[in-house]
Every structure is written in C-alpha cells, then in structure tokens.
Amino acid sequence: xxxxxxxxxxxxxxxxxxxxxxxDVVFYTLLFxxxxxxxxxxxxxxIIIRERSLHQPMYFLYxxxxxxxxxxxxxxxxxxxxxxxxxxxxxxxxxxxxxxYFTHTFASASHTILLVGLTVRLSRCRSLIPNFYCDNAxxxxxxxxxxxxxxxxGLFYTVVLFSSSMGTVAVTYIRIGVTCLTKxxxxxxxxAIQTCASHLVLYLIMLLSGYIIVIMHRFPKERxxxxxxxxxxxxxxxxxNPIIYGLQTKHLKQKIVQLFQRKRTHS
Numbered sequence: 585x586x587x588x589x590x591x592x593x594x595x596x597x598x599x600x601x602x603x604x605x606x607x608d609v610v611f612y613t614l615l616f617x618x619x620x621x622x623x624x625x626x627x628x629x630x631i632i633i634r635e636r637s638l639h640q641p642m643y644f645l646y647x648x649x650x651x652x653x654x655x656x657x658x659x660x661x662x663x664x665x666x667x668x669x670x671x672x673x674x675x676x677x678x679x680x681x682x683x684x685y686f687t688h689t690f691a692s693a694s695h696t697i698l699l700v701g702l703t704v705r706l707s708r709c710r711s712l713i714p715n716f717y718c719d720n721a722x723x724x725x726x727x728x729x730x731x732x733x734x735x736x737x738g739l740f741y742t743v744v745l746f747s748s749s750m751g752t753v754a755v756t757y758i759r760i761g762v763t764c765l766t767k768x769x770x771x772x773x774x775x776a777i778q779t780c781a782s783h784l785v786l787y788l789i790m791l792l793s794g795y796i797i798v799i800m801h802r803f804p805k806e807r808x809x810x811x812x813x814x815x816x817x818x819x820x821x822x823x824x825n826p827i828i829y830g831l832q833t834k835h836l837k838q839k840i841v842q843l844f845q846r847k848r849t850h851s
Contacts, residue, residue, distance in 0.1 A: 595680050595726070596712045597673040600664070601808040611668045617819055618661040624826040625650040628836070635839050643836065653822035656690035659683060660717055660818050667716070677708075680718040687719060690818070714804065716811055721801040742798055746791070753787060786824045793817035 602610045629650040632638045663683070667673055675683075709728035720738060724731045760780060764773045793813045800810035 593677050594711065595675050595677060595718075597667065597675055597716055597718075598712065598714050598807070599673065600668065600716045601811055607668060611665060614661060614665055614668070614815075617823070618657060618665070621657055621819065621822045622654060624823065625654050627840075628826045631836065631839055631843065638836060638839065646836070649825045652690065653825055655686070657818050657822050659686040659690070664716060675713075675718065680713070680723065683718040684720055684723060687717065714807065715814070717814070719814075721798075739798075746794070750791070757784075782824075782827075786821060790817060790821050793820075 600610065629647055632643045632647055660683075708726045710726045712726075713722045714725055715722040724734055724738075757780065760776055764776050767773075793816045796813040797810060797817060800806050800813065
C-alpha cells in the first residue's frame with residue numbers, strides 16, 4: 585500500500601532530451617530567453633500603465649497579451665530551469681495538476697477547466713510523465729483505465745478551439761482585404777500589409793506548434809520534436825507579441841523612444 589501511495593503522489597518528469605554536454609548551454613539559453621521575455625513584456629506593460637494617453641481599449645488589449653505571456657511562460661520556464669540545474673525531475677501530483685491548469689489556460693481557459701475536470705478523476709498506475717512538463721495528454725498516459733473517451737473529448741474541444749480561431753482570423757483578413765480593395769488608399773494598404781504580415785507569421789507559428797504538440801502525442805517515439813514544439817509554442821509568441829502589437833503601434837513606439845531619451849538626458 586505504501587508503494588502505491590508513493591506512485592500516486594510523486595510523479596517523474598521525462599528529461600528534455602538534450603545531450604549532457606550541452607546542459608549548460610541549454611540552461612543559459614533558456615534563462616536568457618526567459619529574462620528577455622520578462623523585460624520586453626513587463627516593459628510594454630509599465631509604459632502603458634504609466635502613460636495616461638495610452639489608457640485606451642486597444643492598449644488594454646496589449647496589457648492583456650503581455651500579462652498572459654508572462655504568466656504562461658512563468659508557469660513553464662522557471663520549473664524547467666530548476667529541473668535542468670538540479671537534475672531533479674520529481675513533481676507532486678497536485679503541483680502537476682496545477683501546472684496543467686495554468687499551462688492550458690494560456691491557450692484556452694474553458695478548454696482547460698473541462699479537460700482538467702476529467703483528468704483529476706482518473707486512477708493512476710504509473711508515475712513517469714512522458715514530457716518535461718505536465719499537460720493533459722501526458723497525465724492521461726499514467727492511467728490504468730481506458731481513456732478513449734477522454735481523448736475523444738479532448739480532441740473534440742481542440743478541434744473546436746482551433747477551428748473557431750482559424751475561422752475568426754480568416755473572416756477578419758477577408759474583411760481587411762475587402763476594405764483595402766474598396767478604399768484604394770496606398771498608406772492604409774501599406775499599414776494593413778505590414779501589420780497583417782507580422783501577425784500572420786506569429787499566428788501560423790503558434791498554430792503549427794499547437795497542432796504538432798497534439799499530433800506528436802500520437803507518436804511516442806518523436807519525443808524531442810514534441811518537446812521542442814512545446815517550448816516554441818510558449819516562447820516565440822511571448823517574445824514577438826511586444827514587437828508586433830507594441831512597437832508597431834506608432835503612439836506606443838513614440839512613448840518608448842521618449843522614455844529612453846529622458847534616461848539619456850538624466851544620465
């Protein structure tokens with residue numbers, strides 16, 4: 585009974601999969617990426633909070649993006665850095681479920697609540713999580729029960745989530761295209777192309793990474809690729825959002841330039 589209790593309460597995360605000789609390189613690269621992500625997102629957030637002229641609905645959206653990116657990556661990266669540094673891959677079941685909730689909240693809060701509600705009811709007869717962080721698909725694999733219904737349920741909501749997202753983006757781009765063709769304004773068209781191209785690249789990277797993560801869970805042998813896509817899914821949007829949504833906004837860009845000019849003047 586003691587052994588079963590230990591298996592149930594303490595889980596083991598799989599290693600990231602990098603060669604041992606590259607452990608320091610991986611650690612410091614991820615540390616730099618995380619610090620840079622915090623600086624850019626918190627920087628944009630503080631500028632918007634500080635400048636009253638930026639207290640508008642559009643900039644409130646940028647604040648949400650920055651807060652979301654910071655929280656989503658804070659759930660994943662510090663724990664991953666700690667595990668690489670200490671070579672400790674143990675995690676309690678409660679901590680694992682919490683990480684699942686917050687990780688999936690980054691993608692969709694409603695999707696997470698429904699999936700985690702099913703996940704926590706499963707019995708477990710294994711303790712090795714086939715991933716370097718906790719997610720629903722990995723936790724399902726610990727169960728000794730038939731999880732077919734859970735997988736079908738999760739896939740259904742994933743399809744609904746991605747389909748609604750892609751549909752909304754497609755409709756938006758079609759309307760932007762129609763407006764550009766109708767107005768025939770060179771400045772408006774140039775601005776729309778610049779903004780949409782950057783947004784589309786970021787969206788496709790995030791969408792592709794998300795799809796690969798879902799698909800790769802069906803191919804257990806391709807573990808490294810799945811882990812790489814999971815990291816890219818969190819890190820790339822978090823770094824590019826402040827640039828695409830922040831620095832390309834003329835008013836916000838002016839405030840950032842003014843802030844740096846003030847610091848130079850004081851120094």
